[in-house]
Amino acid sequence: MSKIEKKTSQDTKKKITATPKISLDNEVLKVMNDHYSSYLNEEVIGRECFSAPDLDSHICNITAKGDGGKRCTRCGNVVGRPCEVTCDVHHFCLSAYSVRLGLSVTKKRSGAAAITYNLRHYDYKNLYKEVMKRHELLQVEEAEEEHGLQEVEDSSKNDPGEIPDGTLMTYSDAAVLLKCSHTNIVAHIERKFLNKVMRGARSYVRRDEVEALQKKLEELK
Secondary structure (H helix, E strand, C coil): CCCCCCCCCCCCCCCCCCCCCCCCHHHHHHHHHHHHCCCCCCHCCCCCCCCCCCCCCCCCCCCCHHHCCCCCCCCCCCCCCCCCCCCCCHHHHHHHHHHHHCCCCCCCCCHHHHHHHHHHHCCCCHHHHHHHHHHHHHHHHHHHHHHCCCCCCHHHHHHHHHCCCCCCEEEHHHHHHHCHHHHHHHHHHHHHCCCCEECCCCCEEHHHHHHHHHHHHHHCC
16 A cells, blocks of 8 residues: 655645735834834835845845946945935845745734844845845746736647647746846746747746847846
8 A cells, every 4th residue: 555645845736825015104104213223214114016026126225236247337236335326225125025025924923023023134145135035936926826827828838748848838937047046037928038938837938948048148248
């Protein structure tokens, strides 16, 4: 009699959802002022951008490069170095966003308490890594929910059994080849730079298309 195999963590897909924006209220403002030893007044309360940073923009993300991957001429994208372009509280907003994505959130710890916890337990670099892990899963799930049942126009739609082994790649393998994130692969598909190919419930991209895109990107450097 064969043993019943237990499900591993890899068998269970981790669902990531973003909760509504955290309100920049008096409680959070006090935590922010304590963290930065600053004296921001109530004029900043209700800021729409708070807890929803643009991770692709240098304004919200000190490590984000400019067009063509160029470093900021003012701060060089060095974490902790003052920059007149980047928002002064980008680290705090990143922590607030991490809480929206569930990082360190428990039944007894949420909101301002969770923000404070993440600021104390993660430096900017590691907090950014944790946020991006969850952010990418969130983006992939949203894209799959929107496009998962729609196959793109390619030859696999007509005869899926005719694609030879080795001609398809997982999103993760494609991301390694293109030296980008999982989210970037989804974005390339949405922009029609790559075609998504479905195999059962799993999504793939064509190896030849990924290699062609890699060549184009290298030519632009």
